[in-house]
Amino acid sequence: MADEQATQEETVREIRINPIVPTQSVLVTTARGMRPKQAEWAAPRDTRKHVDTCPFCTGNEHMTPPEIATYPSRANWKIRIVENLYPVLGDDRQNPNFSFGLQQTIDGYGRHEVIIDHNHHGIGLHEMSVEHLAMLFGAYRDRVVDLYRTDERLRYVLVFKNFGPAAGGSIPHTHSQVIAMPVVPDNVQAEMDASQRFFDKNHRCIFCSLIDEALTFEATIYDRESGQVRRKLDVGQYVIERGERFIAIKPFASRYEWEIHILPLHHQADYRAVTAEDLTDLGRVLKRTMSRLEAVLGGVQYNYFLHSLPPSNAVDDGQESFHWHLEICPRTSIPTGFELGAGLFVNTISPEDAAAQLRNVILDE
Numbered sequence: 001m002a003d004e005q006a007t008q009e010e011t012v013r014e015i016r017i018n019p020i021v022p023t024q025s026v027l028v029t030t031a032r033g034m035r036p037k038q039a040e041w042a043a044p045r046d047t048r049k050h051v052d053t054c055p056f057c058t059g060n061e062h063m064t065p066p067e068i069a070t071y072p073s074r075a076n077w078k079i080r081i082v083e084n085l086y087p088v089l090g091d092d093r094q095n096p097n098f099s100f101g102l103q104q105t106i107d108g109y110g111r112h113e114v115i116i117d118h119n120h121h122g123i124g125l126h127e128m129s130v131e132h133l134a135m136l137f138g139a140y141r142d143r144v145v146d147l148y149r150t151d152e153r154l155r156y157v158l159v160f161k162n163f164g165p166a167a168g169g170s171i172p173h174t175h176s177q178v179i180a181m182p183v184v185p186d187n188v189q190a191e192m193d194a195s196q197r198f199f200d201k202n203h204r205c206i207f208c209s210l211i212d213e214a215l216t217f218e219a220t221i222y223d224r225e226s227g228q229v230r231r232k233l234d235v236g237q238y239v240i241e242r243g244e245r246f247i248a249i250k251p252f253a254s255r256y257e258w259e260i261h262i263l264p265l266h267h268q269a270d271y272r273a274v275t276a277e278d279l280t281d282l283g284r285v286l287k288r289t290m291s292r293l294e295a296v297l298g299g300v301q302y303n304y305f306l307h308s309l310p311p312s313n314a315v316d317d318g319q320e321s322f323h324w325h326l327e328i329c330p331r332t333s334i335p336t337g338f339e340l341g342a343g344l345f346v347n348t349i350s351p352e353d354a355a356a357q358l359r360n361v362i363l364d365e
């Protein structure tokens, strides 16, 4: 096994095309020279349970901006949603769009909310109960539903989480954010457009196809010249976790070393359609996935975000071609000048090796 891994480390040096959005690609290279960016700079996360001065801790509710919702109840909240004190988009802007020559702006209109994920200050996702995670992702759904319903100018509601200083988490108390904006972000639009093109050609959802492939694919790739086995793709090679309704997959063209995507096994375009049963299984798959990441990385710091089909005027626009998903991007390195300059992500661990390491973790439950 060690030998096999060493051999593979020597050989992986390729540009992988993102199967969903072919204009995005990743340089997968295990070359040592690409690896100086492993971080001493990442400060450890705050793991305390309660901090007297923290505005998000129980007892300090008066220190936050106005409250939007609480779960399961106001008196005994475990999840609390408030307005963001420093919104990146505000709902008080009346200025028309500004345009001058090639320089244009879009009105910074929108909404920005903070979801206090748990009443315990520094709790990790892997330490939360399945029930709590189901409640959290239910709270996300409620906010997305409510924002689209109450403001038709909103084109996209992005739910995301920055956990730990390495992931840009500015407040140590565990929290997520909701930013509702007047435009569909470029990367989501690119996924929508590309998956629609795939659907027009193949009459299938590309995400469903990728899930099927992950669950059934078995292939051997031979070197054209020597006839030697270049790579073996095994059944389940990219599968990290599989629940009854959800699957966690290591993307073939992972931008981040430990990137994992979680998707519903059955086709579902719009996150707003998730049911209570879905949420429980999602909570279970997410908890197990985060436990694996924690076991391999120790003190994992990450960003995650939900990509879902936004409402559209057209009746079934994207309903068949798009498939909502949660992208989890652990931050173990910072982008280098090469990555920024070339617009190419560099991943220094082969996704197959990373997936094997994550799968090999033995979980208690």
Ligand SMILES: [Zn+2]
Binding pocket: 050, 051, 054, 055, 056, 057, 120, 121, 122, 173
């Ligand atoms: Zn706190």
Ligand SMILES: [Zn+2]
Binding pocket: 205, 206, 207, 208, 209, 266, 267, 268, 321, 322, 323
């Ligand atoms: Zn699908």
Ligand SMILES: [Zn+2]
Binding pocket: 191, 307, 325, 327
């Ligand atoms: Zn996505």
